[in-house]
Amino acid sequence: MARKKVKLAWIANDSARRATFKKRKKGLMKKVSELSTLCGVEACAIIYGSEDPQPDVWPSTSSEAHRVLTRFKSMPEMEQSKKMMNQEGLLRQGISKVKEQLKKQQRENRKFVLTQLMYQTLDGKGLPDVGTEVLHELEDVIEEKMKAIEERIESLRGATSVPSQLINGTGVEMEMEAVQRQKWFMEAVLNNPPQEQHHHQHQHQHQPTVYYGNGGDDQFANGMPYGDHGSWPNHFYT
Amino acid sequence: MARKKVKLAWIANDSARRATFKKRKKGLMKKVSELSTLCGVEACAIIYGSEDPQPDVWPSTSSEAHRVLTRFKSMPEMEQSKKMMNQEGLLRQGISKVKEQLKKQQRENRKFVLTQLMYQTLDGKGLPDVGTEVLHELEDVIEEKMKAIEERIESLRGATSVPSQLINGTGVEMEMEAVQRQKWFMEAVLNNPPQEQHHHQHQHQHQPTVYYGNGGDDQFANGMPYGDHGSWPNHFYT
DNA sequence: ATTGCTATGTATAACAA
DNA sequence: TTTGTTATACATAGCAA
Numbered sequence: 001m002a003r004k005k006v007k008l009a010w011i012a013n014d015s016a017r018r019a020t021f022k023k024r025k026k027g028l029m030k031k032v033s034e035l036s037t038l039c040g041v042e043a044c045a046i047i048y049g050s051e052d053p054q055p056d057v058w059p060s061t062s063s064e065a066h067r068v069l070t071r072f073k074s075m076p077e078m079e080q081s082k083k084m085m086n087q088e089g090l091l092r093q094g095i096s097k098v099k100e101q102l103k104k105q106q107r108e109n110r111k112f113v114l115t116q117l118m119y120q121t122l123d124g125k126g127l128p129d130v131g132t133e134v135l136h137e138l139e140d141v142i143e144e145k146m147k148a149i150e151e152r153i154e155s156l157r158g159a160t161s162v163p164s165q166l167i168n169g170t171g172v173e174m175e176m177e178a179v180q181r182q183k184w185f186m187e188a189v190l191n192n193p194p195q196e197q198h199h200h201q202h203q204h205q206h207q208p209t210v211y212y213g214n215g216g217d218d219q220f221a222n223g224m225p226y227g228d229h230g231s232w233p234n235h236f237y238t
Numbered sequence: 239m240a241r242k243k244v245k246l247a248w249i250a251n252d253s254a255r256r257a258t259f260k261k262r263k264k265g266l267m268k269k270v271s272e273l274s275t276l277c278g279v280e281a282c283a284i285i286y287g288s289e290d291p292q293p294d295v296w297p298s299t300s301s302e303a304h305r306v307l308t309r310f311k312s313m314p315e316m317e318q319s320k321k322m323m324n325q326e327g328l329l330r331q332g333i334s335k336v337k338e339q340l341k342k343q344q345r346e347n348r349k350f351v352l353t354q355l356m357y358q359t360l361d362g363k364g365l366p367d368v369g370t371e372v373l374h375e376l377e378d379v380i381e382e383k384m385k386a387i388e389e390r391i392e393s394l395r396g397a398t399s400v401p402s403q404l405i406n407g408t409g410v411e412m413e414m415e416a417v418q419r420q421k422w423f424m425e426a427v428l429n430n431p432p433q434e435q436h437h438h439q440h441q442h443q444h445q446p447t448v449y450y451g452n453g454g455d456d457q458f459a460n461g462m463p464y465g466d467h468g469s470w471p472n473h474f475y476t
Numbered sequence: 477a478t479t480g481c482t483a484t485g486t487a488t489a490a491c492a493a
Numbered sequence: 494t495t496t497g498t499t500a501t502a503c504a505t506a507g508c509a510a
Contacts, residue, residue, distance in 0.1 A: 002506040021277040039259040
């Protein structure tokens with residue numbers, strides 16, 4: 001069972017490496033042939049086994065292979081290297097991937113935090129001293145939540161043909177009301193000229209870690225709402 | 239959703255074919271590079287797009303590609319680019335940096351989620367069905383919180399020489415009690431033989447994204463608690 | 477080493493935005 | 494068209510015979 005994720009590195013164990021090589025070579029050849037067939041393009045793969053001086057080649061008929069190779073070699077190097085997928089390309093791809101993940105997570109984080117904020121307020125904890133931008137985001141979250149609730153009600157009414165009276169008791173409507181109230185509250189807050197926000201720089205010393213970064217698209221920026229850019233979740237308690 | 243078995247034949251539809259070509263080419267390149275890395279063999283792939291006269295090629299530098307091709311044609315070897323190493327090094331460094339951030343954030347996330355969990359339980363919401371490992375983590379968070387509270391009390395007593403009676407009313411002691419209660423509750427839970435945790439494989443379909451990877455220290459793993467690996471935050475509400 | 481098996485990791489087809 | 498998402502098909506690591 002393929003239980004591990006397989007470290008992308010030279011496999012030291014001899015027999016394991018050979019086994020992997022065999023399996024993967026086969027798979028690779030299949031892929032090349034598939035690509036060639038499905039998309040009707042010329043393709044070629046050459047693989048040298050560690051010991052065998054005889055490489056495995058696709059396509060099988062060397063005439064075809066030679067055709068591809070010749071075509072390749074007959075073109076100036078400058079042009080050749082343009083589209084080459086090299087280690088560098090793969091690495092860049094890797095970075096992008098991680099960075100993408102990071103951003104994705106940050107988005108999810110923010111949403112989670114906002115949801116928490118919403119429920120806290122619903123619980124009567126009061127809304128922390130957040131900026132207008134945050135309030136707008138909150139609004140979006142609430143809207144989304146409302147929509148979800150409405151859909152839930154719809155499905156209850158429609159799919160199972162439940163009499164509307166029976167929906168009482170599911171708690172859905174109460175929740176909806178609460179959210180609705182919250183929404184109005186939000187609007188009220190937003191329509192009030194927001195006071196100047198101080199940045200009590202040194203009152204947050206006991207907060208956990210604080211990252212810098214601004215959520216822009218800089219190389220390695222971090223967009224978590226935790227930063228020093230406004231008042232945030234850590235203010236809720238403690 | 240890959241619902242079809244994909245007939246192994248030329249894809250007539252133009253845009254579909256292009257899309258497939260793009261995806262599969264990328265996958266193929268990755269495979270080639272993996273094979274080369276894992277088994278330490280020389281390999282090369284050349285793919286001509288149906289329109290672009292420029293082929294996509296692996297491996298990296300044209301010199302490397304040529305080396306393979308040349309070997310295939312029994313020709314002298316070409317030299318290796320050295321600039322590559324530097325570039326590669328820098329890129330790897332970049333990946334490390336981003337990955338580190340990712341991990342840091344993940345830790346932070348987890349802590350935040352745990353804190354929320356703690357307060358939710360304090361609010362009498364009840365503890366969700368989490369595993370023992372999570373409970374242990376919760377314990378740590380609570381401990382840390384207790385410590386912070388105690389320190390706060392100390393500073394109040396010491397620094398400003400406030401009579402202990404006046405500390406009542408700051409809410410600190412009440413909170414401390416609550417946390418203490420919580421702690422005991424935790425211990426009670428922990429001492430109860432934890433029920434077998436099912437992994438309702440197909441009951442979480444509405445969870446957000448699930449990444450591959452297992453949170454180990456693999457190349458591009460993702461260790462967020464959000465995944466499919468247990469019961470988590472999304473279960474708290476709605 | 478080879479073959480066969482199966483639990484997992486990955487690739488990607490069909491959609492959706 | 495590109496990008497993102499999800500359900501499936503597919504590839505293959507680790508084992509055992």
